[in-house]
Amino acid sequence: MNGDRGTTRFGLFLLRLLFVLPATFSAAAVADSPAVAAQKQAGDLKARHRDGQTLLTFREVDPPVAGDSIAAGALRQLRRDLDQEKKVRYRIYRSPQPITSLAGLRPIAEVPPLTCWNTDYYGADPRPEQPALRYTVEDGRPPVAPGTGIVAHNPEQAGEGCYAVTVVIDGQENTSLGPSNAPAEAVRETVGRGVPVLQRIEKPERFSYVDDPTLHYYVRWESSPNCAVQGRPYDYLVAVPPKPARPAPVGIHLHCWGGSLNGGYGWWYQAEQGHLLVASNQIPYDWWTGYHERYFEGPLDEKTWRQGVVRPYSQTRMLSFLDWVATRWDVDLSRTHVAGNSMGGSGSPMLAIRFPERIAWGVSWVGVHNPSQSPGFRGSYEGVYGKRSWDLRFEDGTPVWNHFNDAWYLREHPEKEIGLICFSNGKNDSGIGWPQAAEFARALQETRRPHVFVWGQSGHGQRARLPVSLSDRLMPMDLRTDQSLPAFTGCSLDDEPGNGDPGDGDSEGQRNLYLAWRTDDIVDRADRWEMTVRLIEQAPAEACMVHVTPRRLQRLKLRPDQQVQWASVPPGESRATQTGQATADRHGLITLEDVQVTKSGNRLVLTP
Helix, strand or coil: CCCCCCHHHHHHHHHHHHCECHHHCCHHHHCCCCCCCCCCCCEEEEEEEECCEEEEEEECCCCCCCCCCCEHHHHHHHHHHHHHHCCEEEEEEEECCCCCCCCCCCCCEEECCCCCEECCCCCCCCCCCCECEECCCCCCCCCCCCCEEEEEECCCCCEEEEEEEEEEECCEECCCCCCCCCCCCCEEECCCCCCCEEEEEECCCEECCEECCEEEEEEEEECCCCCCCCCEEEEEEEEECCCCCCCECEEEEECCCCCECCECCCCCCCHHHCCEEEEECCCCCCCCCCEECCHHHCCCCHHHHCCCCEECHHHHHHHHHHHHHCCCCCECHHHCEEEEECHHHHHHHHHHHHCCCCCCEEEEECCCCCHHHCCCCHHHHHHHHCCHHHCCEECCCCEHHHHCCHHHHHHHCCCCCCCEEEEEEECCCCCCCCHHHHHHHHHHHHCCCCEEEEEECCHHHCCCCCCCCCCCCCCCCCCCCCCCEEEEECCCCCCCCCCCCCCCCCCCEEECCCEEECCCCCEEECCEEEEEEEECCCCCCCEEEEEEEEECCCCCCCCCCCEEEEEEECCCCCCCCEEEEEECCCCCCCCEEEEEEECCCEEEEEEC
């Protein structure tokens, strides 16, 4: 997994350091108190509002880092030391009117020093030589100066807001106010999530094996529903190939354990076809799913966590950033794909299955598909979902360990019309676990969902393979969320993965790897559906038998128990080589059984 599992708790430590929820304050804590070291007070407070978020900057008191440079690792250690001391904190206040006294006001945030420094950019484990970066709060401007405090606030109501900042030293708050730390000018505010702030643009010679890309780095200070606390900064990357498609599809790339937005997610998929790459850092390590809403409040605690639920913060924020990308680039969101390796390979099908209206296809290398069955990483999931024995809930009331079980989710949600899932697992991957992968493969077959599965003896290095090309990088098919596609099941060329014991079934093999279809001649009308399916040239036989279930039908809608006629016609001919009848099941799905598919291709025609 390319990292030490202990980095998860270290990341939690840092996040607790950065944010304290307003609910922890009492009125007594903010009443006017004797000024402490009155000559020392935060100042130069400035407020900037954009699309629902106010970014505040201020001058810290005796900043711990006054120079322009510090190693990211050393900065993390300094933050840890300062948090143990808890000597200096900064409190932010807001009021509709200019703030001339703190009486009756409660802080909306309390933050430590060093909030201008980005300790997350390199991921969970920066190398010693990597310098810490400082944040930029305005597009096109340089990073803020050392000793600048940064706080983001998303107001719950639109209107005017005035702000103040104070310093707390050794538990004593300097309540003195003046134009520098409590300016009278109000900020006109709206309700929203805020927008990412461009940090810089880089043009390296090569990135992720792609020559001459342009890399746009952003930070957005996230709040609910994208994060469990308010104003948590997250890094994002939008990588643009030298010749982007117009409009350009987008790939969401999810990094592995120890990776970052700059790598650890496999390939930059479809870069040669002009696809943009979107990536971010994962904080906390929730395997790109979600975490408990009380996660940042303190150590894992059953009594506290039973008072809340798990929410899909990571999934929500990635889709939210994608929506913002669509406001800045000419993109085709119907062709969005998601890809990842290991921890990212766990998150990619989780996202594609639960948000199929957003994801056209997905790639997963050696992912976890049922967290409760992963021998090596169940504990990691427990750190964000709560202990398995606690049986905590997802936000919709479902047991969270069910909600994030891909096999369970597929069976419980037949209405979800997912795109093509291409995934791989190693039978001998003792950390991720084989039984949970075999369970996912069975569920895809039983629920008749589009998939290509490859397994073998390469352990945690087992890579997925994509249809037609059979490569682990190139997807030759043009897949869309607004276009129907077939689910192949029971193919006569399939190998047998077994029922979960690594010794059962074939030691290596594939399902549906040699099947393909044309995406440019699909007919999907209220009275007719047609598609050309075929075996690829690399298939080990000239023909196969397979069941075909049309999925993601756009216009042809069938009632339960409705009968249809179907025919299979060779290319260039008018007479069918196969005909039959089928009856829609209780979900309105039709399966054409025992269709013969050849390398020359077959035109499937279905009519009610």
